[in-house]
Each structure stands twice: as structure tokens, then as C-alpha cells.
Amino acid sequence: MxxxxxxxxxxxxxxxxxxxxxxxxxxxxxxxxxxxxxxxxxxxxxxxxxxxxxxxxxxxxxxxxxxxxxxxxxxxxxxxxxxxxxxxxxxxxxxxxxxxxxxxxxxxxxxxxxxxxxxxxxxxxxxxxxxxxxxxxxxxxxxxxxxxxxxxxxxxxxxxxxxxxxxxxxxxxxxxxxxxxxxxxxxxxxxxxxxxxxxxxxxxxxxxxxxxxxxxxxxxxxxxxxxxxxxxxxxxxxxxxxxxxxxxxxxxxxxxxxxxxxxxxxxxxxxxxxxxxxxxxxxxxxxxxxxxxxxxxxxxxxxxxxxxxxxxxxxxxxxxxxxxxxxxxxxxxxxxxxxxxxxxxxxxxxxxxxxxxxxxxxxxxxxxxxxxxxxxxxxxxxxxxxxxxxxxxxxxxxxxxxxxxPTDVVSIPQSSDSSNSLSTGVIAGIGAGVGILILIIIILSVIFLRRRRAAQIQSKVEPETTFDEQTPDIAEVQGDFSPFKSRPFSSDSTTLTNPATTELQGDNQYPSERHELSAVNLNPAELDGQQSWSFIKGGGFRRGHPPQQVVELPDTPPATRTKSIPQNPDLREVTHRPISQIITPSTAEGPESSPPWSPMSPLTPDSQTERDRTGRF
The missing domain is CATH 2.40.70.10 (Acid Proteases)
Structure with missing residues (x-):
């Protein structure tokens, strides 16, 4: 009509x-x-x-x-x-x-x-x-x-x-x-x-x-x-x-x-x-x-x-x-x-x-x-x-x-763009919800910033990692090698949390005491230095014995290092190779009381006793 x-x-x-x-x-x-x-x-x-x-x-x-x-x-x-x-x-x-x-x-x-x-x-x-x-x-x-x-x-x-x-x-x-x-x-x-x-x-x-x-x-x-x-x-x-x-x-x-x-x-x-x-x-x-x-x-x-x-x-x-x-x-x-x-x-x-x-x-x-x-x-x-x-x-x-x-008037649902038709209660509820959401966002932001700041402070206090991130298969051994000491190696040894890196401390003149690297990583580990050391069949490094056979790595530092080490002329480079590749002399050339031993062999209770008594194997 x-x-x-x-x-x-x-x-x-x-x-x-x-x-x-x-x-x-x-x-x-x-x-x-x-x-x-x-x-x-x-x-x-x-x-x-x-x-x-x-x-x-x-x-x-x-x-x-x-x-x-x-x-x-x-x-x-x-x-x-x-x-x-x-x-x-x-x-x-x-x-x-x-x-x-x-x-x-x-x-x-x-x-x-x-x-x-x-x-x-x-x-x-x-x-x-x-x-x-x-x-x-x-x-x-x-x-x-x-x-x-x-x-x-x-x-x-x-x-x-x-x-x-x-x-x-x-x-x-x-x-x-x-x-x-x-x-x-x-x-x-x-x-x-x-x-x-x-x-x-x-x-x-x-x-x-x-x-x-x-x-x-x-x-x-x-x-x-x-x-x-x-x-x-x-x-x-x-x-x-x-x-x-x-x-x-x-x-x-x-x-x-x-x-x-x-x-x-x-x-x-x-x-x-x-x-x-x-x-x-x-x-x-x-x-x-x-x-x-x-x-x-x-x-x-x-x-x-x-x-x-x-x-x-x-x-x-x-x-x-x-x-x-x-x-x-x-x-x-x-x-x-x-x-x-x-x-x-x-x-x-x-x-x-x-x-x-x-x-x-x-x-x-x-x-x-x-x-x-x-x-x-x-x-x-x-x-x-x-x-x-x-x-x-x-x-x-x-x-x-x-x-x-009045009987012909039909209530038509409001469209989504009819925001001006919302009741006062609905508008108030929306406003309260938005306010709570903003408050939650502020609280989470504060917590995040505080944790981030704490992490930054902790990272400044913790020591730097000494192993090379680009070559994790190379372990680094550091130490103070002072020659002509009565005990070639100090009894105090420090092992890093990274299984590929172990630090040895001691003198370098007569290394009669040994420390064993972790067997987890059998790849070569490098010591800074300019001289080569040899393995002798029958028991580690012996003073006064000429090396029977020498395996030597080129005098080249790792490609990338995370920590600079001062150059020391007394340091030597030693290469570690898998046990299968180490040439061990026959037992006849060494003392009969000493069993065949390699630098990677674990210490036994008997050998520990012998070392404590004589100072060497």
C-alpha cells in the first residue's frame, strides 16, 4: 500500500x-x-x-x-x-x-x-x-x-x-x-x-x-x-x-x-x-x-x-x-x-x-x-x-x-553496519571487553620485557664458549706448559660441558702425567703450538725416548675461533686420530710389565696405582 x-x-x-x-x-x-x-x-x-x-x-x-x-x-x-x-x-x-x-x-x-x-x-x-x-x-x-x-x-x-x-x-x-x-x-x-x-x-x-x-x-x-x-x-x-x-x-x-x-x-x-x-x-x-x-x-x-x-x-x-x-x-x-x-x-x-x-x-x-x-x-x-x-x-x-x-510493523534484524542501533548495554559491554583486552596486552608486554632484560643481563655474566661453532668436531685443548717441572701435568684438570672440548692444564717439559679426552668425539683435537709430539708404543709420552712414529697435522689454525688465545712458543700442536689409525710398536720394544696402551685408552685401577707410585707407567 x-x-x-x-x-x-x-x-x-x-x-x-x-x-x-x-x-x-x-x-x-x-x-x-x-x-x-x-x-x-x-x-x-x-x-x-x-x-x-x-x-x-x-x-x-x-x-x-x-x-x-x-x-x-x-x-x-x-x-x-x-x-x-x-x-x-x-x-x-x-x-x-x-x-x-x-x-x-x-x-x-x-x-x-x-x-x-x-x-x-x-x-x-x-x-x-x-x-x-x-x-x-x-x-x-x-x-x-x-x-x-x-x-x-x-x-x-x-x-x-x-x-x-x-x-x-x-x-x-x-x-x-x-x-x-x-x-x-x-x-x-x-x-x-x-x-x-x-x-x-x-x-x-x-x-x-x-x-x-x-x-x-x-x-x-x-x-x-x-x-x-x-x-x-x-x-x-x-x-x-x-x-x-x-x-x-x-x-x-x-x-x-x-x-x-x-x-x-x-x-x-x-x-x-x-x-x-x-x-x-x-x-x-x-x-x-x-x-x-x-x-x-x-x-x-x-x-x-x-x-x-x-x-x-x-x-x-x-x-x-x-x-x-x-x-x-x-x-x-x-x-x-x-x-x-x-x-x-x-x-x-x-x-x-x-x-x-x-x-x-x-x-x-x-x-x-x-x-x-x-x-x-x-x-x-x-x-x-x-x-x-x-x-x-x-x-x-x-x-x-x-x-x-502497528500490526504491520515487522522487526527487521539490524545489519552489521548499523552500529548506531546498538543498545547502551551492548556498547558498554564492548567497551569493557576492549579495555580488559588492552590491559592484558600491557601486562604481557611488561612480563616479556622484564624476562628479556633478565636474559640479557645473565648473558653478560656467563663465560663465553671456547669451542668453534662452525667446526664442532674439533676439540680444543688449552693448558699452561711450563718446562722442567717435577710433575709434567697438573693433577687438576678441567673438562668443559661441551663433550668435544676439554681443557688440560700443566707444564710442557716432561709430560709424564696424562689426561684423557672424552671418547664421545673421536675426531682430531688441536692444541696451539709450533712443535710436534709423538706417541711411543707401550705407554704415552716418555722423556728421553725418540719418537717411534710421528703423525703431524699442518701448522694451520682452525678456520673460525670464538675465543682468541695468546700465542705461546711453548705450545705444541698435537693431532689426535682414531685408535684404528694409530701405529703402535710391538710390546717387545717396551717394558714387559706395561700392557699395550694408547692415548685414548681408559685408566684402570692397576694403572692408576702404578702411576701414583712411580710417577709414570
Whole structure:
């Protein structure tokens, strides 16, 4: 379902383009108003009507009355084209009944001593709206044909109440019928009266079943309809301001001191205010009350002065007295600079007037059609609320937003990029989780840095490794070889934790004591030095015996060393080879008491005893 919209005298759906017509068409005997276009009967008769926000009855001017132009000077065309029920083949009469449209605001006529607030000839007929490509037609709609001077122009009823007559049959209004027929999504509407008193001129804008966001400046204030589904708010203040030198002096001036309940109603053009407020208008604007006509007529001098000063009125509205949330609607004097004619004044022609009325009772306090020239009213009967917004003098692009019935509203899961729709609790939880995560990261970083610093300090204290990382199969033996010592080798020996490296200490003259390298690595180990030592069959190194056979490595240092060793001429280079490659002399050449022995042979308990006793094997 799409909302229906009427603008510049037409209705159209939000899914189609606007239907253009003569926007210069405007009517009124209490101002110049933009009207809506409807077609009634069969064949359809076009009529121009206003929007009636306070009634569910659709009214049109009767054909009989507009022919009598002796006093009024208004023809049928001046009344927005009268409807002739006798030319409609689908008209079904109901009877003559009172209009009952805001009688407290209607100028009654004395007829045989009884005040006549307006009568209509009620009947049922088809009601059609055309948007250029398709039409919306409702049958059996209640229409009241007015054949007196109570109203000049008809109105399109936007209320939701039903009307009953003597036959006790109830008739629904237009908005309810449109909703039940599935034409609009809800019993709601958005409306502004348009403005032909400012430049550029704006036509009426009416959306049935929605509202047009291109016509107003939105606010968040939503107010409740009263028990009779009427938009009644609290009028907190009215202030007036101007440029130049206004009569009240510099700055703004308060015109309403005490807040008052006010109804927003397009049926009347007037601003009905308490008498106290009206007197403040008189004092500050120079208005004069005409007690005979019950009007504020304005002469040309006063009118020109107020227009020159660019006078602006600020209306502050709230849902109830003292509410914190309010909305302000600015209305310029040029929008209230209107003309009025018969039957308000008993003469032909029109006079300039200011649309202010003294409200004799609370029910007459009203912000009428003149106010709605610069305000946009949204009414949602489904939810029982309404809102009022500042209308844009230069409307934006048309954007029709439907107002769905509460039962038709479906909750749609929010997409992942709709971060602004997260609840406050979810946002708080996310924030707390992120904070905890950051704290954990900081703690782990501190622990890591401390451990790293401790490791660096420990590495500076520990001794450096003496073995070659690139050649791990070469063991290095270091020692202090002092010649001519009684004990060729010291009994103290140091073995490195690396099995491939063993350090020997001792003198180098007569090496009668031996130390054994680890058997894990049988590859050659290198001692720094310039001389060669020989292995002698039968027992290690013997002093005074010439070497039987010498196996010697070239005098070349390892390719890479991790620790520099001072050069000592007393050091010798010894190469160690696998046991299988060592040439051992026959046992006959050595002492018979000494078993065959190689430098890589392990020490036995007997040999240890012999060494301790003699100092050598």
C-alpha cells in the first residue's frame, strides 16, 4: 500500500510522478488558499476543497446557493465549483442535517430567531482521486452539500469519527474507508496549507497514510491526541520580534504570558487566543478591534509598517505545561496579512485583516489555517499521537514516508553496519571487553620485557664458549706448559660441558702425567703450538725416548675461533686420530710389565696405582 498525496490541487501516490495542474488556482473569502481536487458522482464532477482536520465529513458547495450572487458577488467558480447532485446517477440521499463542524468557530446566521451554524444535504456517492496514471475511487462515501453561506469552500474530512443519522446507520469517514480498502497503510496524514502570501508561493501538501519529509524541518516532539482524537497541545509562549525600530523597542516581546491548551485545526483561518494575549497584540502591533465585525481590521499605514519591519511571531508548543521538550514554529507577518469578505463583512469587496480572534471560552483557543501555512502537521490515529514541525518556505525534494499500522510493523534484524542501533548495554559491554583486552596486552608486554632484560643481563655474566661453532668436531685443548717441572701435568684438570672440548692444564717439559679426552668425539683435537709430539708404543709420552712414529697435522689454525688465545712458543700442536689409525710398536720394544696402551685408552685401577707410585707407567 502506498500513501496518497495531494498537491497543487491533485492527489497522487508516492510511486508515481506529480500530476501538474494550474497552480494559480486558489479560492477563499477569508484569505487566499491553495485547494485540493476531488471528483464526486457519476459522471465525476471536479470540485476544489480545503483539508478539514477536525471533521470526518466531506463537504462541497451546493449548486443552488452559488447562483444567488445578488449580495455576495461569488459565482459557482468562486466557491471552488459547486456540486450538482441532480446530475449524478449514483447519488443516494440521506437527508438534511446540521454540519456540526466546530460550531464555536462558525459565524451563525439568525433564522427565525434561531442561530444557524450550517446545514447540509447529506447523501452517498462515489469519491475519486486521480493522479494522472491511475485513479483511486471509493463508493458510498458520505458527502454533505452546503446550500447556504455558512462556508464558502468545501473540505475533505480527515477525521476518523463516524456519523449517524435518524436511521441509526453509521457512516465512516474518508480516511477510515481508504484504510479498510487497502489504499493507504494506516489512518494517518501529513499536511501543510501551503502559502500564497510569500515568495515563492507554495501549494497545499497533503499525504494520506504518510507524510512528506521534503516539506518540513523535523523534530522529535510527539504529543498525544485527546479523547476525541483531536490534536491539542499546550501553547507555552508567543513572542514577537522585528528588525529596525519596532513599537515595543529592541529585542523580542512576550505576547502570551500564561500557557494555554490550543487545538490545531485547518477548518478555521483564525488564531483564537485569550483576550489578555489579544490585547498585547493590539498594544505592540497597533491593531484595532472592531467589535461590530469581531475582527481586527488593518489599515494600509499599519500594514506597510509591519511588513517593513519584517515582523515574526514565535509560537512555542509542548505536550503539557512545564514540559522540557518543546517545539518552536516561526510565522511571519506576511503570512498573516490576509483579506476577508462576505459573509464576514456585510458588503461586497474585501478588507485587509489580521486573523486573530478573541476566544470567549477554552474551546475556542485555536491555531488555524493561517498558522498551518508555515507549520506541517502529522497525525497518526493508529497510535493516537501527532507532531507539529516548521514548514520549509522552499520545499526540498519530495520524499513520501508511509506510516504503517502497528500490526504491520515487522522487526527487521539490524545489519552489521548499523552500529548506531546498538543498545547502551551492548556498547558498554564492548567497551569493557576492549579495555580488559588492552590491559592484558600491557601486562604481557611488561612480563616479556622484564624476562628479556633478565636474559640479557645473565648473558653478560656467563663465560663465553671456547669451542668453534662452525667446526664442532674439533676439540680444543688449552693448558699452561711450563718446562722442567717435577710433575709434567697438573693433577687438576678441567673438562668443559661441551663433550668435544676439554681443557688440560700443566707444564710442557716432561709430560709424564696424562689426561684423557672424552671418547664421545673421536675426531682430531688441536692444541696451539709450533712443535710436534709423538706417541711411543707401550705407554704415552716418555722423556728421553725418540719418537717411534710421528703423525703431524699442518701448522694451520682452525678456520673460525670464538675465543682468541695468546700465542705461546711453548705450545705444541698435537693431532689426535682414531685408535684404528694409530701405529703402535710391538710390546717387545717396551717394558714387559706395561700392557699395550694408547692415548685414548681408559685408566684402570692397576694403572692408576702404578702411576701414583712411580710417577709414570
Amino acid at each position: 502506498s500513501p496518497l498525496m495531494a498537491q497543487a490541487g491533485q492527489l497522487y501516490t508516492s510511486s508515481t510522478d506529480r500530476v501538474h495542474s494550474d497552480r494559480s488556482t486558489r479560492f477563499g473569502n477569508d484569505g487566499t488558499w491553495s485547494t485540493l481536487t476531488a471528483r464526486i458522482g457519476s459522471p465525476p464532477q471536479p470540485v476544489f476543497v480545503l483539508a478539514g482536520t477536525s471533521t470526518a465529513v466531506t463537504t462541497v458547495a451546493g449548486f443552488q446557493w452559488c447562483d444567488n450572487t445578488t449580495l455576495s458577488g461569488y459565482t459557482c467558480a468562486d466557491r471552488g465549483r459547486a456540486f450538482d447532485k441532480s446530475k449524478s446517477t449514483t447519488w443516494e440521499g440521506i437527508g438534511h442535517y446540521t454540519l456540526n463542524i466546530r460550531p464555536e468557530l462558525t459565524k451563525g446566521q439568525e433564522v427565525y430567531g434561531v442561530t444557524d451554524y450550517g446545514y447540509g444535504e447529506y447523501g452517498r456517492d462515489s469519491l475519486k482521486f486521480v493522479d494522472g496514471e491511475k485513479e483511486v475511487m471509493l463508493d458510498d462515501q458520505v458527502v454533505a452539500v452546503v446550500n447556504d453561506s455558512t462556508i464558502l469552500l468545501g473540505s475533505l474530512g480527515l477525521g476518523v469519527e463516524t456519523r449517524s443519522f435518524s436511521n441509526e446507520e453509521s457512516y465512516e469517514g474518508l480516511l477510515v474507508a481508504l484504510y479498510k480498502s487497502g489504499v493507504v497503510p494506516s489512518r494517518s496524514f501529513g499536511y501543510t496549507a501551503g502559502n500564497y502570501h510569500q515568495s515563492p508561493k507554495r501549494p497545499v501538501d497533503l499525504v494520506l497514510g504518510g507524510h512528506n519529509t521534503g516539506q518540513y524541518r523535523p523534530n522529535t516532539l510527539s504529543m498525544k491526541l485527546d479523547a476525541n482524537s483531536r490534536p491539542i497541545a499546550t501553547l507555552e509562549t508567543i513572542t514577537v520580534s522585528a528588525t529596525g525600530n519596532p513599537p515595543w523597542g529592541p529585542g523580542s516581546q512576550d505576547l502570551l504570558i500564561t500557557p494555554v491548551s490550543v487545538e490545531i485545526d485547518s477548518f478555521t483561518p483564525f488564531l483564537g487566543l485569550p483576550e489578555e494575549a489579544c490585547r498585547r497584540f493590539e498594544q505592540n502591533l497597533g491593531l484595532i478591534w472592531n467589535s461590530t465585525l469581531n475582527l481586527y481590521l488593518v489599515d494600509e499605514t499599519t500594514r506597510e509598517k509591519l511588513n517593513t519591519l519584517n515582523v515574526t511571531f514565535q509560537f512555542t508548543l509542548a505536550e503539557s505545561p512545564g514540559s522540557r521538550e518543546t517545539v518552536e514554529i516561526a510565522v511571519s507577518y506576511s503570512s498573516l496579512d490576509l483579506e476577508i469578505g462576505w459573509p464576514f463583512i456585510n458588503e461586497t469587496g474585501k478588507h485587509r485583516y489580521f486573523p486573530l480572534k478573541r476566544a470567549a471560552q477554552d474551546g475556542q483557543v485555536t491555531l488555524g489555517r493561517a498558522f498551518l501555512q508555515e507549520a506541517y502537521l502529522i497525525v497518526d490515529h493508529e497510535r493516537g499521537n501527532f507532531s507539529i514541525h516548521q514548514a520549509l518556505q522552499i520545499p526540498g525534494r519530495t520524499n513520501i514516508v508511509p506510516i504503517l499500522h
